Amino acid sequence: MLIHLHVKNLALIEEAEVDFGPGLNILTGETGAGKSILLGSMQLILGSKMSKEMIREKSSHALVELLFQIENPQVERKLAEMDISVEDGQVLLSRKIMEGRSVNKINGQTCTVSQMKEAAGLLLDIHGQHEHQSLLYPQRQLEILDAYGKEQIEPSKRKVQEAYQEYCHIRKELASMDMDESQRNRELSLLEFQLEEIEKAQLVPGEDEELEQRYRKMNNSRKIVEALQTVYLCTGYEETGCVGELLGKALQEISQVSSYDEELSQMEKSLLDIDGLLNDFNRELSSYLDSLVFEEEEFYQTEQRLDFINSLKAKYGKTLEKITSFEEEQRKKLEKLRKYQENIQELREKLEKSQNKLEKVSHDLSAIRKQYGQKLSEEIRNSLKDLNFLEVDFAIDFRRGKTYSANGFDEIEYEISTNPGEPRKPFGKVVSGGELSRIMLAIKTILADRDEIDTLIFDEIDTGISGRTAQKVSEKMAIIGRRHQVLCITHLPQIAAMADRHFEIRKLADQSETTTQIYALDKEASVRELARMLGGAQITGRVIENAREMKELARQQKNTRLK
Structure with a gap:
């Protein structure tokens, strides 16, 4: 049950708080x-x-809080x-709206909009x-019927x-496999060519x-040789300087004096180490220079092989690993094409089995829907009689659709007759806006009873009705209020x-601003508001008495006939 509403900085509402109670909570006010x-x-x-224009002028955000008592x-x-x-039997839902974003909380814990929506639902x-x-x-x-029988319909729908x-x-x-002979032959030829080209390449990982x-080494060998020869001469022993x-x-000079001082002896040893390292470097350099000698044919073959591998990469994958993966995929496709007739036949058999299964579960779903369709039709008929449809005939017409869908093959249409002797017809052909609103009221009530939703909110359910029908709707609302908390905006x-x-709900205006406030009415204030609704611009004493009598008659009805 919704026990408290707090709204701040939303359009005309600067700040409003209201405590709702059980039963029928009515909200009225001028247009x-x-x-x-x-x-x-x-x-x-x-x-x-919500558009940003709904945030009250000069405010940075709007806030809505709903506090529920869970029973x-x-x-x-x-x-x-x-x-x-x-917590203590209560749940607090709040949403803070700012320009371009919102902060949603359940019991003070931040949540997503979808989580908030699911909980509020x-x-x-x-x-x-x-x-x-x-x-x-x-x-x-169809959605309404499925919601009505969801205990059995939902599991069947999942199947x-x-x-x-x-x-x-x-x-x-x-x-995807459907192709003519010539197309299949072209595909076969292409796959065979691709696989043959990759196989002939005899690729080696890392090659x-x-x-x-x-x-790179061969292509830059001349530049490398010239540079290294210069290095060899500079670090060698044959050239002057x-x-x-x-x-x-x-070394010759330091060896003549090293015997005179231990420190000089250590320096001589370091110089000998350097001389040894230089000798080693020169030998390695000489060996590397010898290895740079290669045949022109070897360079040509390397270049050709590299160009060929790069051409394969351009066609089949940027790396050798991707080329190998492509080869495996194409080989599977080739195998499928070579076994085309076998695969086609196998898939056709699988499709037939799958269709038979879909037919069976769709038929089962349809049978369950028809059972619940009869129950829902009966409940709607009874509920509509309470709403001044005195001679109503209501039924759900089932037809099989031309194709399957994730909802099965059912196509349904609600049909109604509101006059004796007239055949049932689809809603769009026979019912007015006021009649539609009463039918929806009946359906909402039935679904709420099954879903065990505590709070029902109706916004101007009285559209298009008056007189005796309005009285019947008011009685229905009072009956619903016995089982649920109802919030109803009405004229x-x-x-x-x-x-x-x-x-x-009252709009207050002065020279600087306009605000909306909500006021809980006591018995006398409620009578005055009823008088306003009855009398319009001029509220006379007789209108007041009429309103008081209407209020008293409603009380008697609730305590006796509607109890």
Whole structure:
């Protein structure tokens, strides 16, 4: 049950707080007072989007908080499955809206919009002004039936969805293999050519890197030889002024004096080490220079092999590993094509089995839907009689669609006759807007009872009705209020008179700003508000007495006939 609403900086609402109670909570007010804003604040908790223009002028954010008292063990269990703990029997949902983003919290813990929406969906259900129009669409009608019988329909639908996915996958695979003889021969020729080219290459892992290194060495060999010959001469012993010659002279000189001082002896040893290292370097350099001698033919072959491997990379993969993977994939494709007829036949058999399975589970789903369709039709008929459809005939027409879908093969349409002797017809051909809103009220009530949703919110459910019908709707709302908490925005005094708690939404304006406030009405204030709804601009004493009598009659009805 929704026990507290807090709204801040949302459109005309600067800040408003209201405590709701059990039973029928009625919200009334002049047109344009801000009733739709209040409802919109609750819809934000259900995940609806909001434009930045809805944030109150000169405010950085808007805030909506809903506090629920959880009294249903089933709801508490489902919340626990979502890792939402019920603290002292309560759950707080809040959404802070800023420009371009929002911060959502459940019991103070940050959550996503989808998590907020899922949790709120267990706690309240909102019927907007134009939602009843969706009843004209067969797809929405099917969704309602599936929601009504979800205990058995949902598991059956999952089986259909799995079977349909398998069926579509096989059919897609079969379609991808569908080709004529000439196309298949072209594909075979291409695959055979590609595989033969890769096989003849006899690629060796790491070969490309080794070839590139060798090619760079060969291609730059002249430059390398010239540079290294200069290095050899500079570090050798044969040329005047080279390092080796100078090092030899240095050794000769230091050896003549090293015996005089231990420190000089150590320096001589270091110089001998340097001379040894230089000798080693020269030998390695000489050996490397000898290895740079190669034949022109060897360079040509290396270049050709490298070009060939690079051409394979351009066609089949950027690395040798990718070329190998491509080869394996093409080999599998070739094997499939060579066994084309076998594979086609095998897939056709698999598709037939898959279709038979899909047919069976779709048939099972349809049978369950028809069972629940009869029950739902009976409940809707009974509920509509309570809403002043005196001679109503309602049924759900089932037809088999031309194709399968993830929903099975059922196509349904709600049909109704509101006059004796007239045949049932689809909603769009026979019902008015007011009748549609009453039908949706009946359906919402039935679904809420099955889903165990505690709080139902109706926004102007009275659209297009008046007189005796309005009275019947008010009685129905009072009956629903016995089993659920109901919040109802209305313009009809017949419905407002049935309120267990009555709230007025009022727009206040001065020279600087306009704000919307919500006020809880006591008995006398409720009578005055009813008088306003009855009398319009001029509220006379007689109108006041009429309102008081309407309120008293509603009280008597609730305590006797509607109890």
